[in-house]
Amino acid sequence: MTLQTPATTPTHTPTQIIVRRLLREHILRYLPQMLVAGLFMAVVAATTAAYAYLVQPILDDIFINKDESSLMAITIAMLVVFGLKGMADYGQNVIMSRVSMRIVADIRQRVYQTLINADLAFFQDKSTGELIAGCMSNVDLMRDAVAKTLTGLAKDFMTLVFLVAVMFYQDWVMAVVSFFVFPLAALPTVLIGRKVRKRASRAWAELEQVTAFMSETFRGIRFIKAYGQEDHETERARERIDELFMRIFKTMRAKAVISPIMEILGGCAVAVIILYGGSQVIAGTTTTGAFFSFMTALLLAYQPMKNLAKLNNNLQEGLAAAQRVFALIDVEPTIRDRDGAVDLAVADGAIRMENVHFAYGDAPALHGVTIEVPAGTTAALVGASGAGKSTVLNLIPRFYEVGDGAVTVDGADVRDVTIASLRRNIALVSQEVALFNDTVRANIAYGRPDANDQEIESAARDAAAHDFIMALPDGYDTVVGESGLKLSGGQRQRLSIARAILRDAPILLLDEATSALDSQSEREVQQALARLAKGRTTVVVAHRLSTIADADTIYVLDQGHVVEAGSHAELLARRGAYAQMYALQVVDEPDPAAVAAGE
Ligand SMILES: Nc1ncnc2c1ncn2[C@@H]1O[C@H](COP(=O)(O)OP(=O)(O)O)[C@@H](O)[C@H]1O
Numbered sequence: 001m002t003l004q005t006p007a008t009t010p011t012h013t014p015t016q017i018i019v020r021r022l023l024r025e026h027i028l029r030y031l032p033q034m035l036v037a038g039l040f041m042a043v044v045a046a047t048t049a050a051y052a053y054l055v056q057p058i059l060d061d062i063f064i065n066k067d068e069s070s071l072m073a074i075t076i077a078m079l080v081v082f083g084l085k086g087m088a089d090y091g092q093n094v095i096m097s098r099v100s101m102r103i104v105a106d107i108r109q110r111v112y113q114t115l116i117n118a119d120l121a122f123f124q125d126k127s128t129g130e131l132i133a134g135c136m137s138n139v140d141l142m143r144d145a146v147a148k149t150l151t152g153l154a155k156d157f158m159t160l161v162f163l164v165a166v167m168f169y170q171d172w173v174m175a176v177v178s179f180f181v182f183p184l185a186a187l188p189t190v191l192i193g194r195k196v197r198k199r200a201s202r203a204w205a206e207l208e209q210v211t212a213f214m215s216e217t218f219r220g221i222r223f224i225k226a227y228g229q230e231d232h233e234t235e236r237a238r239e240r241i242d243e244l245f246m247r248i249f250k251t252m253r254a255k256a257v258i259s260p261i262m263e264i265l266g267g268c269a270v271a272v273i274i275l276y277g278g279s280q281v282i283a284g285t286t287t288t289g290a291f292f293s294f295m296t297a298l299l300l301a302y303q304p305m306k307n308l309a310k311l312n313n314n315l316q317e318g319l320a321a322a323q324r325v326f327a328l329i330d331v332e333p334t335i336r337d338r339d340g341a342v343d344l345a346v347a348d349g350a351i352r353m354e355n356v357h358f359a360y361g362d363a364p365a366l367h368g369v370t371i372e373v374p375a376g377t378t379a380a381l382v383g384a385s386g387a388g389k390s391t392v393l394n395l396i397p398r399f400y401e402v403g404d405g406a407v408t409v410d411g412a413d414v415r416d417v418t419i420a421s422l423r424r425n426i427a428l429v430s431q432e433v434a435l436f437n438d439t440v441r442a443n444i445a446y447g448r449p450d451a452n453d454q455e456i457e458s459a460a461r462d463a464a465a466h467d468f469i470m471a472l473p474d475g476y477d478t479v480v481g482e483s484g485l486k487l488s489g490g491q492r493q494r495l496s497i498a499r500a501i502l503r504d505a506p507i508l509l510l511d512e513a514t515s516a517l518d519s520q521s522e523r524e525v526q527q528a529l530a531r532l533a534k535g536r537t538t539v540v541v542a543h544r545l546s547t548i549a550d551a552d553t554i555y556v557l558d559q560g561h562v563v564e565a566g567s568h569a570e571l572l573a574r575r576g577a578y579a580q581m582y583a584l585q586v587v588d589e590p591d592p593a594a595v596a597a598g599e
């Protein structure tokens with residue numbers, strides 16, 4: 001079984017490839033909106049430069065020459081410039097936010113869709129935290145970087161160009177001087193950038209770990225309390241959170257060096273300009289207005305230049321996140337319809353497993369299992385825990401791919417039919433019950449959303465669930481809480497049985513479906529399941545042997561091998577493994593059938 005690269009693997013895809021992919025798949029389709037935003041950005045850039053330019057007439061005409069006629073004109077020009085700049089800035093901001101949020105939403109939907117379609121095996125080596133980080137925080141990080149980069153490239157760059165034009169217009173010698181001095185200030189950013197990137201990706205990996213740790217402990221809260229491990233978990237959390245703190249702090253510290261260095265170098269440059277420009281003004285070769293206009297342009301250029309210098313850092317951080325996100329988007333299910341797969345035409349759902357070998361990764365679980373369940377009959381799987389019973393059941397809906405051998409339904413290899421049609425014909429009830437935080441009604445109708453109220457209620461009656469449902473505060477409209485937490489284990493199990501009954505599929509797989517029930521409700525549900533199994537092909541795994549005594553064939557599994565097969569009576573007569581297990585159980589517990597008969 002080949003798994004995709006885990007999201008946290010720090011293998012680095014070349015920058016250009018990630019950038020190209022981001023552009024092609026996510027950014028370019030918003031080109032029209034971004035062009036409009038770019039137009040607004042151009043206005044921001046031009047008005048910023050106009051403001052710097054206007055400093056000259058303000059000083060020279062109004063303050064030095066005291067020219068009254070230009071007072072009004074320049075004031076109005078100033079108002080227009082600021083008004084335009086404000087509106088344009090608002091426009092580009094709104095558009096860019098919208099586009100980048102939209103990109104985030106698109107990516108999140110895609111990641112979720114990929115994950116939900118991934119193989120079961122994929123989820124076994126992933127923590128929930130890792131997957132949620134892939135959908136949420138990584139995508140945010142990516143958006144932040146992409147938005148800053150795009151805005152930086154357009155707005156800051158254009159602003160800089162316009163301001164440099166003003167500087168050249170006012171004094172080209174000074175402009176040339178600053179042109180050489182200022183870019184030096186950007187040097188440290190480039191040098192420190194790589195370090196920042198490496199540290200940031202370590203910090204993010206740790207964040208995933210912390211998220212995973214927390215979600216695990218909150219889910220297991222009952223056991224933490226039962227074993228009195230609150231302090232222990234708090235301590236473990238403290239260690240993780242401290243580690244996270246250290247990693248984030250190191251990232252920030254590396255980043256924090258950049259600003260002061262730039263400021264100091266920038267200050268030196270300004271000092272040089274003042275020295276030179278001041279002497280020019282004193283000598284009368286340039287006007288006070290021109291000098292201050294130049295200085296204004298220079299100071300205004302500082303922020304966009306800083307942004308541009310940081311661009312690479314932002315971009316690298318975003319690309320690291322993008323890479324993690326893409327690693328998830330690229331997960332391909334290995335179990336999928338083969339070319340030309342046809343819909344399974346189930347006549348009656350006979351199941352055959354022929355010499356099936358299977359391993360979870362490198363751990364073998366089944367060794368040449370052969371099981372035959374003729375249409376409409378019931379086969380039971382028994383055996384110690386870990387014998388491979390659930391594994392056998394998992395192979396029928398093709399949750400996993402057999403290593404060797406074949407699983408067929410009505411003679412069709414499960415690998416040759418569409419997965420959707422195969423699973424449509426199967427209802428599964430297992431020990432772990434999945435309920436969603438929705439109403440009882442919606443949970444029962446999960447496998448058949450179009451079912452009407454009568455059908456739902458009748459399924460609930462058959463599953464011995466109707467009475468307790470009616471006793472709930474809102475009956476069928478009661479919301480069951482996350483994972484059905486507001487219900488008891490037995491109630492949850494009965495809802496999942498009702499769900500299977502409503503599904504009305506020709507093949508029924510029961511994996512310790514009644515093991516969470518008390519003996520009273522187990523008896524009720526057992527009868528419901530017996531009714532349900534009638535006329536269907538059923539494979540049942542049961543812990544209590546008395547519940548499967550009338551199965552057509554009983555398979556005894558041991559360490560991935562079928563060691564005995566036959567009817568209850570045949571197996572008892574053999575006096576083998578089954579007879580031993582049965583003997584052990586009947587002395588341990590009263591036979592429910594006998595209890596029901598009032599003995
Ligand atoms: N998802 C899994 N990943 C790795 N090993 C597994 C997985 N599920 C089950 N196993 C292993 O496969 C063997 C058979 O498990 P299973 O079929 O669940 O047993 P049973 O249902 O009979 O108790 C066991 O050794 C178990 O540890």
Ligand SMILES: [Mg+2]
Pocket residue numbers: 389390391511
């Ligand atoms: Mg099992």
